[in-house]
Amino acid sequence: MRPGAIVTDIEGTTSSIAFVHDVLFPYSRARLERFLTDRPDAAAAIFDAVRAEAGTDLDRQACIALLRQWHDADRKIGPLKQLQGMIWADGYAQGHFTGHVYSDAAEGLRRWHDAGIALHVYSSGSVAAQKLLFGHSDHGDLTPLFAGYFDTAVGGKREARSYRAIADALDRPPAEILFLSDTPEELAAATEAGLAVTLLARDGAPADSRFPIADSFDAIGWQEDRR
Numbered sequence: 001m002r003p004g005a006i007v008t009d010i011e012g013t014t015s016s017i018a019f020v021h022d023v024l025f026p027y028s029r030a031r032l033e034r035f036l037t038d039r040p041d042a043a044a045a046i047f048d049a050v051r052a053e054a055g056t057d058l059d060r061q062a063c064i065a066l067l068r069q070w071h072d073a074d075r076k077i078g079p080l081k082q083l084q085g086m087i088w089a090d091g092y093a094q095g096h097f098t099g100h101v102y103s104d105a106a107e108g109l110r111r112w113h114d115a116g117i118a119l120h121v122y123s124s125g126s127v128a129a130q131k132l133l134f135g136h137s138d139h140g141d142l143t144p145l146f147a148g149y150f151d152t153a154v155g156g157k158r159e160a161r162s163y164r165a166i167a168d169a170l171d172r173p174p175a176e177i178l179f180l181s182d183t184p185e186e187l188a189a190a191t192e193a194g195l196a197v198t199l200l201a202r203d204g205a206p207a208d209s210r211f212p213i214a215d216s217f218d219a220i221g222w223q224e225d226r227r
C-alpha cells in the first residue's frame with residue numbers, strides 16, 4: 001500500500017554509518033572542550049542539561065568529562081546530541097564536510113515528495129543536526145523535501161510510544177505511515193505502534209525475517225514499477 005507519510009532514520013538508512021562515525025563523531029569529539037570554552041552562553045545551557053540528566057550538581061570539568069564519556073559510548077542523550085549539532089554547524093559552515101546521503105535515498109526522497117507523500121525524519125541526532133545534514137548534503141539542499149523532523153525529544157527510538165506520538169503529531173493513522181530504518185529494535189517498536197516498516201540492509205548488513213527488507217530506496221515496498 002502506498003504510504004501517506006514516510007518517516008526515515010538517518011544513520012544507516014539515508015546516510016552511511018561511516019560518515020557519522022568516521023567524520024561527524026571525531027569532528028565533535030576533538031572540538032568538544034574548545035567549543036564549550038569559546039561559547040559560554042551555549043555551554044551554560046548544555047551544562048545545566050547535563051546536570052539535570054545526571055541528577056547531581058556537577059562542576060564544569062565534571063560536566064565536560066561526562067560529555068566525553070557519553071560521546072565515546074555513542075549515548076543518545078539530549079545535551080550531547082545538542083552539543084554535537086552545534087559543533088557540526090561550524091564544520092558544515094566552513095566546508096569541512098558535506099552531509100552524506102546515498103544517491104538512491106536523495107532520488108527516492110525527491111520522487112516521493114513529488115508524488116505528494118509527506119516526508120519526515122526521526123533520528124537520535126538533534127533536529128538542528130538533521131537540518132544541517134540534509135541542508136548541506138552531497139546532493140545539495142534537501143530540506144525543502146521534508147515536512148518535519150523528530151529527535152528523541154519525542155521519545156527513544158526503541159519505544160513504541162515514540163511512534164504513537166509521531167503518528168499523533170502527523171495526525172494520521174499509524175498504518176498510513178512507513179518507517180524506514182536499519183535497526184531491527186526501532187522497527188519492532190514502530191511495528192508495535194502499528195506503523196508499516198522496511199528494514200534498510202545496506203552494504204551487506206544482516207537481514208531480519210520479521211521485516212520487509214530493501215537494499216536501497218529503489219527497492220522499497222509499494223514501488224513495483226521500479227523493480
Ligand SMILES: CSCCC(=O)C(=O)COP(=O)(O)O
Nearest residue numbers: 009010011123124125129130
Ligand atoms: C543527525 S546527523 C547524526 C546522526 C546522529 O547523531 C546519530 O546519533 C545517529 O542516529 P540515528 O537515529 O540517525 O541512527
Ligand SMILES: [Mg+2]
Nearest residue numbers: 009011012182
Ligand atoms: Mg539508523
